[in-house]
Amino acid sequence: MLGFSNQSLTNFLFWLTQKKWFLITMVIGLILFFLPSPAGLTLTGYRTIIIVITALMMIITEPIPLPAIAMYILVMEVYFGIGSANEIAESFMNDAVFFIMGSLMLAVAIVKQGWDTRIALGIIKLTGNKTSNIVFGFTAISAILSSFIGEHTVAAIMLPIAMTLIRFTSSDPNKVSNLSAVLLFSIAYGCLVGSIGTPSGGGRNAIMISYFRDANLSISYIDWMIKIYPMVLIQIPIVAWILQKSFIPEYSQLDSGVRKLAIQVAKSRKMTGRNTVAALIFFLVFLGWVFFSESIGLGTIALTGVLAYMIGGFVRWEDLNRNTHWGVIILFGATVSLGVNIKATGAANWLANQVINLFGELMETFPFVSDAIVVLMTTTLANVLSSSATVAVLGPVTLNIGSDPMHSGLVTAIASAFGYFTAVAAPACTIVYSSGMVKAVDFLKVGWKVGIMSMILLVIYVNTYWLFIN
Amino acid sequence: MKILIAVSSKEYSGPTLQVGIKVAKAFNASTTIVDVGEKISEFSTKAVGLARERMESWDFDRPGIEVLEWAFSYLAEKNFIEPQHIEAGFPKNTFVDRDGRRGELYLKGTVCDNVNLILRNGDIIAELRDEVQTEMYDVTIIGGSGERRMAHDMVQYIDSSIFIVKNFDPSQDYRILLAVDDSPGTSRAIKYGARVAQAFNIGVDILTVSKNEEFRDGYKGAAHRAAKFLRRSGIDAKNIFKVGDPSDTIVEIATNNHIIIMGASTRSPLKKFFIGSKPLDVMENCSCPILIVK
Structure with missing residues (x-):
């Protein structure tokens, strides 16, 4: 037909089926483009919202590679006249993006140090053989570590420890399916619970801090911890309890698994001076975050740590390069750029006003309603796309909801960690899912309980404890 | 191969x-x-x-x-x-x-x-x-x-x-249902049918379906060619001629004790995409293994 061979027609049809979400997105984008912009919203503001909608649809369905979506955002912002080419390029990079880059690279450096056997030893020394204690230990250690070194690092380190316990309890996966679920979810959910605890717990926190800075607000590392860490500590036992009620483990004692783990640890190399220095570098990075992040930025300090690891020869550039997803970093840059422009074009204000118009009376009568709305919006979005992207895009809007931008901003950052419902929401969840030992449906099965608990707890927490400490 | x-x-x-x-x-x-x-x-x-x-x-x-x-x-x-x-x-x-x-x-x-x-x-x-x-x-x-x-x-x-x-039960006795017509894919399907029959050591039912009472020469020729080829290869083969809708008839005869073998459709990819094809119809509706020969 028309000179096209059957082969090229087949190729074209295949392309169509693979890219159908891209085409659907473009059609929706075009329809929106030709609709008049809503009253009270500038033309550039409306066009920014069109880019946000189409970009989010593509991030969720992934019809084209993530860096391609980043480029789409970039070129559309220029074509739509939202900013000049240079302004858009500048909006792509800030300290938060550097922080994401730095923490992804720190993860590689840390995971390569082989601290997993030390952590394994620590856990079993603390918990003993009892399954319920081990589940609590896994949740608590994952949460506390991920507050400081990032959730994907912790999940990668903890996964083999859990696998050892599971495989050496029974080699038949069907006999330990609940045990697998309970241990793996304690890692994933522990990481999520902990990641809210400090500004360096995740890229999303760093993005929120950069938005605070743009709005001339500031929060120190310690203040963040004072405000939020108790929430981490409250959630740990509740999550461990919900997990054990949802997946009743087949074994109440894990004798053979724990024994095997002890043998594995004994076989591994002893801690060397080099390992100690590597740990010390990380500790210095942590101190840097605590004392200097307000003045020189989280990203600068993270990259200083990476620099030190490279100078010290703790990690090779090839390893960093191979294990760092540059495409994802560019995409985070693009979502930050979108966030900046949502604010600059007035779209953020307009969107926030729509929410206030809808729920304004309720929000005035019951102050916690605005928190509930922010939590609901953020959690929903965070479960279908990356949590950092959620904060990047939603942050500028939620800062305008409620009377105190700092309050709503922190609530947004916390709620963006509630990616319990799906296997794709958070890297920690994807990591345990990729072990093949838990099913996608399990995330929904237990996620809704943990999710609803966390959402309600957060609304109560910020309306009681925060009032108290203020 | x-x-x-x-x-x-x-x-x-x-x-x-x-x-x-x-x-x-x-x-x-x-x-x-x-x-x-x-x-x-x-x-x-x-x-x-x-x-x-x-x-x-x-x-x-x-x-x-x-x-x-x-x-x-x-x-x-x-x-x-x-x-x-x-x-x-x-x-x-x-x-x-x-x-x-x-x-x-x-x-x-x-x-x-x-x-x-x-x-x-x-x-x-x-x-x-x-x-x-x-x-x-x-x-x-x-x-x-x-x-x-x-x-x-x-x-x-x-x-x-x-x-x-689909639904293959190793303990069950199967026969091959070889669907033939005058399309160019048929001769390859016959060759594949012979090999598979030999591999499983089973017989072949050669099915020719015509939409009307009159069987075209091409159809009859293909059926006889297939029978001859299979018997020469030492395979038990018998011809079945049926009138009706090809896809429905193939599915009807196959039940769950046949392995269907048929040639791929020669329709253009666009037609296959929007309208479908005989092999696709059969594949969707049958409850037994099926080999579509390209």
């Missing part, structure tokens, strides 16, 4: 493997067993890679490897393949990742000529299509899937003959 067998899990892939390896032997073909793991969100590919590196340092295989390992030992146990154990082999299962999407698995201490193990990650149709295109397989063998969309996409986009092993 190269054959690709796609496996998914231990629970469902036994029959697919048995049928696949028998067909491969009939054609004296080299066999590749592939497992396509789930697509990982691009946000987390590197994090998952990092976690897998850790897992490997603790001697845990990545998911998918145990399915391939099981498939290999399943075939060895049933004496379909003869693996050799060699001292100088790999000390543990070794996975050679080519580009993050496709990798080759070498099992510990074992080699077997003519059997390759491949692990891929991603959308199943896209991965199988890529595998078939780059490695040029002649037949792709896959277990039956309940999903209509998947069957459609297999027939539409996989550029090889396709054997869907």
